[in-house]
Amino acid sequence: MSVLELRDVSRWYGNVVAVNGVTMTVGPGVTGLLGPNGAGKSTLIHMMGGFLAPSNGQVGIDGQRIWKNPSVYRHIGLVPEREAAYDFLSGRQFVRSMAKLHKLSDPDAAAERALGMVEMAAAADRAIGTYSKGMKQRIKMASALVHDPPVLLLDEPFNGMDPRQRLQLMDLIRKMAAEGRTVLFSSHILEEVERLAHHIEVIIAGRHAASGDFRAIRRLMTDRPHMFAIRSSDDRRLAAVLIADDSTRGVELTSTGLQVEAVDFLRFTSLLPQAARTADIRLLEVSPADESLESVFSYLVAS
Structure with missing residues (x-):
C-alpha cells in the first residue's frame, strides 16, 4: 500500500502562482480532487506523477522524493487530461510501447491484460486517431495500468465517456481501490465523485481549501x-x-x-x-x- 505526501508544495510560472503551499496526504482507496477550472488540480497531479517539478516544497511517495527519481515511476500510473497518445499507432501498439518503456519481462502479455481491463481488446488494432474521445480515455487508462502500479493518478478520466463506459470505469476504480491501491482522480462531475470517492481534497485558487468526507467538511x-x-x-x-x-x-x-x-x-x-x-x-x-x-x-x- 502506497501513500502520496505533499508538504508545503507550490508551483509558479513567472508571476503566476498555480499551486500555493498545499499540504496533503493521499492513501489507499479512492480520493476525489475537486476544484473549479484553473484551480491547480492538473498541476498537482503532474507534480505527483513526477512530470512537473515543484517550485517549493516536497512531493513524495512512501518516503521517497518523486521528482527526478525514475525508480518510483514503476509505482505510479498517470492518465493526463490532455491527449497523450500518438494517433498513427494502434491502441495495442501504444500500450505495448508503454510496457516496453517500463522494461516489463513480457510486454505483450502485460499489454493484453491492460487492454482487457478497460474493455479495449476488440478495438486494439485500430489507429488511435479513429477512436472516440471515450475510447481514447480508455486506451490512456490501459497505458497507465500496463505496469500494474499501486498508485493511479487520473485527471478528469470520465471526460468524453458514455454512461456505460463511465460505469465500467467506476467499477474498475472501485476494484483497484479494494485491492489496496491508491487512486486519486479529478472530476467536474460532482455526482460521480460523491458516488465513488471515500475522501475528497478541495483546491480553490491554488490553495488547499478542505479535506475529508464531504459531510464532515459541511x-x-x-x-x-x-x-x-x-x-x-x-x-x-x-x-x-x-x-x-x-x-x-x-x-x-x-x-x-x-x-x-x-x-x-x-x-x-x-x-x-x-x-x-x-x-x-x-x-x-x-x-x-x-x-x-x-x-x-x-x-x-x-x-
Whole structure:
C-alpha cells in the first residue's frame, strides 16, 4: 500500500502562482480532487506523477522524493487530461510501447491484460486517431495500468465517456481501490465523485481549501446555515416549537413537510428529538437538504 505526501508544495510560472503551499496526504482507496477550472488540480497531479517539478516544497511517495527519481515511476500510473497518445499507432501498439518503456519481462502479455481491463481488446488494432474521445480515455487508462502500479493518478478520466463506459470505469476504480491501491482522480462531475470517492481534497485558487468526507467538511462550516427536510405527525405544531428556538433562523411549512434552516447545528440536532418527544410528535423523516457534494463545493467556492 502506497501513500502520496505533499508538504508545503507550490508551483509558479513567472508571476503566476498555480499551486500555493498545499499540504496533503493521499492513501489507499479512492480520493476525489475537486476544484473549479484553473484551480491547480492538473498541476498537482503532474507534480505527483513526477512530470512537473515543484517550485517549493516536497512531493513524495512512501518516503521517497518523486521528482527526478525514475525508480518510483514503476509505482505510479498517470492518465493526463490532455491527449497523450500518438494517433498513427494502434491502441495495442501504444500500450505495448508503454510496457516496453517500463522494461516489463513480457510486454505483450502485460499489454493484453491492460487492454482487457478497460474493455479495449476488440478495438486494439485500430489507429488511435479513429477512436472516440471515450475510447481514447480508455486506451490512456490501459497505458497507465500496463505496469500494474499501486498508485493511479487520473485527471478528469470520465471526460468524453458514455454512461456505460463511465460505469465500467467506476467499477474498475472501485476494484483497484479494494485491492489496496491508491487512486486519486479529478472530476467536474460532482455526482460521480460523491458516488465513488471515500475522501475528497478541495483546491480553490491554488490553495488547499478542505479535506475529508464531504459531510464532515459541511459540519465544519459553522458560519453557514444547515438546511433540513422534516416530515412529522404534526408539522404545524413542530414548526411552532422549532421557530421559537435560537438554533433555527427559519422554518417553512411546505406541502411535503418542513424546510428548516439551522444556524447552530449541534444545538438543533439535540433540540429536535427532545422537542418532538415533549410535544408527543412522531418524526417520520429527517434528512439534510444541502449535504450533496455539489452543495458543499458551492459553499467552499463562495466562501
